[in-house]
Structures are given as C-alpha cells and as structure tokens.
Amino acid sequence: QLQLVESGGGLVQPGGSLRLSCVVSGLTARNNSIGWFRQAPGKERMGVACITDTDFGAEYSDSVKGRFTISMDKAKNTVYLQMNSLKPEDTGVYYCAADWNPYPKSCKIVLQRQLFGWWGQGTQVIVAS
Numbered sequence: 001q002l003q004l005v006e007s008g009g010g011l012v013q014p015g016g017s018l019r020l021s022c023v024v025s026g027l028t029a030r031n032n033s034i035g036w037f038r039q040a041p042g043k044e045r046m047g048v049a050c051i052t053d054t055d056f057g058a059e060y061s062d063s064v065k066g067r068f069t070i071s072m073d074k075a076k077n078t079v080y081l082q083m084n085s086l087k088p089e090d091t092g093v094y095y096c097a098a099d100w101n102p103y104p105k106s107c108k109i110v111l112q113r114q115l116f117g118w119w120g121q122g123t124q125v126i127v128a129s
Contacts, residue, residue, distance in 0.1 A: 002026040002118040004096050009123030012086055016127070020081040022096030022120060027077070030054060032100055033107035034079045035116055036070060038125075040092035047114060048094070049081060050107035059108040064090075086127045093122040 008020040024034060035050035049070040051058045058070050069082040079096060097116035103109050110116065 002098055004098060004118060004120035006094065006096050006120045006123040009094060009125045011126045011128065013129050014086060014088060014127055016086050017082070017084045018086065018125060020083065020094055020096075020123060020125075022079045022081075024077050024079060024096075024098050027053070027098065029100055031104040032098060033110050033116075034072065034096060034098045035107065035111050035114075036079075036081045037095045037097060037114070038090070038092040039095070039122075040089070043092075045095070045114070047111035050111040051079060052101060052104065052107050054104060057106060059106060059111055061111075083125075086125075088127050091125060091127050093124050095122045096120045 003025045005023045032053045033050050036048045037045050038048050039045040049060045051070045051072050067085045071080045097119045099116045
C-alpha cells in the first residue's frame with residue numbers, strides 16, 4: 001500500500017517561489033509515475049506535472065511549462081515541485097499522486113487522464129499580494 005505525504009504549501013506573493021515535497025512510501029514495482037495536480041476553488045482538478053521513476057522523464061501542463069520543475073530523489077523517496085514566477089491563478093490545493101504507468105515512455109497520458117490510484121492529502125498554495 002502506498003502512502004503519499006505533501007508539504008511545502010503556503011502563502012506567497014505573485015512572482016514568488018515555493019517548493020512542494022511529496023514523500024512516497026511503498027513503491028516497489030518499476031514503471032511508476034508520480035504526478036502533481038491542482039484543484040482551484042470552484043474548479044476541476046487538473047494535472048500540473050508528472051515524472052517517471054525509470055528515466056525521470058517529465059511532462060507539464062501548458063499553464064506551468066517554463067515556470068515549474070518536477071524532480072525526484074529516489075534515495076529520499078521524494079518528489080519535488082519547484083514553482084517559480086507564481087501567479088494568482090496558481091492558487092489551489094496541490095495533490096501528489098502515484099501509480100504504475102502502463103505507458104512507460106511518458107507520463108503525459110496518465111497525467112491528462114488522471115490515471116492514478118494513490119493520492120496524498122494535499123497542501124494549500126495561495127498566491128496573493
């Protein structure tokens with residue numbers, strides 16, 4: 001059974017930065033992907049970024065490309081989401097999720113279709129002046 005615990009959220013001014021962390025415990029098989037998702041108030045949850053645990057290939061939503069960076073430290077079982085140049089529209093609860101990826105060459109499809117069975121409890125990010 002997987003467990004995911006997010007941390008690092010908070011209040012930040014527009015243009016600022018935050019780094020979210022997701023500690024993943026219980027991953028044993030290979031070809032897993034870990035994704036970060038955002039749910040803004042009154043909106044549907046959307047995929048933000050994902051990474052595979054085989055070659056650390058990453059994918060991003062168009063809205064965060066060039067500003068966010070996802071990375072993985074396998075020794076610490078931790079996935080990070082570095083968020084720079086934050087905008088008010090980045091506000092929301094950020095969740096990390098993990099699961100085996102049936103498309104090992106990329107996590108793009110599992111991110112778009114939200115094909116993850118294990119989710120963390122979320123961490124709040126507020127971007128406001």
